[in-house]
Amino acid sequence: MGEKARLDSIIRIQSCYIVDKYISLDQKTYNPAVPHKACLKLGKRATFVPVFNDQIPDHYYNFATFDELKDRATPPKMLTDYIGRVEDTDNPTTRAGTRLKKVIIQDTRENTFEMTFWPDQSSTLPDHVKKGDILAITSAAVTNFEGNYQLESTPATTVTVNPTTADTANYITRLKNLPTKALAQLDKNIVTITQLNAEKNKDRKTRGRFTCLAKIKAIPDNRAWFYAPCPNPKCTKKLHLLTEPTTKFVCEDDDNIEQPKVMYCVNAIITDDIQDASVVFFDEAMTTLLNITCEEMITVHKYHDKREIPDKMYSVINTQKLMNVTIKPDRTIAVNSVAQPPITALPQPATTPTTALPPTATSAPSLLPATPAAKINPAKRPYHQLKDKKA
Ligand SMILES: [Zn+2]
Numbered sequence: 001m002g003e004k005a006r007l008d009s010i011i012r013i014q015s016c017y018i019v020d021k022y023i024s025l026d027q028k029t030y031n032p033a034v035p036h037k038a039c040l041k042l043g044k045r046a047t048f049v050p051v052f053n054d055q056i057p058d059h060y061y062n063f064a065t066f067d068e069l070k071d072r073a074t075p076p077k078m079l080t081d082y083i084g085r086v087e088d089t090d091n092p093t094t095r096a097g098t099r100l101k102k103v104i105i106q107d108t109r110e111n112t113f114e115m116t117f118w119p120d121q122s123s124t125l126p127d128h129v130k131k132g133d134i135l136a137i138t139s140a141a142v143t144n145f146e147g148n149y150q151l152e153s154t155p156a157t158t159v160t161v162n163p164t165t166a167d168t169a170n171y172i173t174r175l176k177n178l179p180t181k182a183l184a185q186l187d188k189n190i191v192t193i194t195q196l197n198a199e200k201n202k203d204r205k206t207r208g209r210f211t212c213l214a215k216i217k218a219i220p221d222n223r224a225w226f227y228a229p230c231p232n233p234k235c236t237k238k239l240h241l242l243t244e245p246t247t248k249f250v251c252e253d254d255d256n257i258e259q260p261k262v263m264y265c266v267n268a269i270i271t272d273d274i275q276d277a278s279v280v281f282f283d284e285a286m287t288t289l290l291n292i293t294c295e296e297m298i299t300v301h302k303y304h305d306k307r308e309i310p311d312k313m314y315s316v317i318n319t320q321k322l323m324n325v326t327i328k329p330d331r332t333i334a335v336n337s338v339a340q341p342p343i344t345a346l347p348q349p350a351t352t353p354t355t356a357l358p359p360t361a362t363s364a365p366s367l368l369p370a371t372p373a374a375k376i377n378p379a380k381r382p383y384h385q386l387k388d389k390k391a
Pocket of ligand 1: 230231232235236237251252253254
């Protein structure tokens with residue numbers, strides 16, 4: 001019998017035992033879960049006597065602070081407990097053929113960063129987790145991706161959604177009172193269009209998420225601006241729009257298309273006045289820009305021609321926005337969402353050659369209107385401080 005199977009047959013997780021006849025050795029440095037000086041070696045002579053006592057706590061949190069993450073990103077990687085509020089959840093994404101779940105969490109000091117849940121462990125992140133939920137996470141690993149600290153799940157990671165225990169009450173109160181951050185503020189990778197194009201031209205298969213401050217320069221005509229896939233999951237056809245006798249989407253194969261999901265996909269050129277990029281605005285981004293859903297645009301505003309750009313779309317040209325973009329594996333750039341450029345999200349000039357992207361002489365802040373200094377609170381840690389720290 002292997003060591004693990006032997007111990008599994010003796011002890012049960014969440015139970016307590018008095019352990020005797022062990023050997024105490026110096027600590028191993030591999031992924032220690034808690035700071036400790038010794039390592040207990042439990043051989044066949046070790047004895048386990050169950051302890052039955054209702055007063056024994058069934059969990060122990062040792063939440064790390066943001067400042068502690070730096071040390072934990074290098075070996076020995078101490079496993080890390082963290083507590084924070086969900087600011088954004090991602091649909092499962094595929095990286096190198098592996099489906100990942102990601103959340104962006106904000107801690108009590110308004111630091112935001114990403115946590116990745118690996119697929120073999122993704123049962124630890126319940127599907128119902130949504131924006132505003134508070135997560136108490138245990139035994140995560142800290143990694144450093146291009147200057148940004150991230151958390152990743154390990155096989156030992158547990159997630160408690162909206163914990164109610166006494167030792168988390170203080171955190172919960174503070175987290176609930178945090179200001180809501182605009183989605184665009186959460187993304188640390190604020191780049192210029194020049195930098196975005198450089199990223200796009202890199203030969204890597206992974207996706208990249210970035211934010212840029214840009215405006216739409218042009219919307220080319222004669223390209224479809226919406227798509228309407230057949231809602232039958234077994235059908236791959238696109239729906240056709242009939243306008244007589246009423247506006248209606250139909251599939252050539254399937255009857256009774258009740259609730260077609262029509263979505264914007266608008267090809268456009270964006271610019272930051274220094275360089276341009278070709279992008280596709282997806283449904284959420286274009287809906288926010290226009291304040292009109294794609295379905296309303298077609299049925300209410302009667303723009304029926306898939307290839308004729310609605311006039312209303314031209315009205316958003318030259319409006320500056322923070323754009324959350326993804327570089328897809330096929331190297332197209334998708335704009336997933338847009339937000340007003342918040343004053344506190346001003347991108348800082350790149351001052352260090354160690355950042356992932358080369359600093360440029362013309363950085364984004366110069367494009368913004370002058371900012372009253374009174375709005376900058378030096379006591380707050382801006383989300384981009386990590387990058388600046390490296391200077
Ligand atoms: Zn169909």
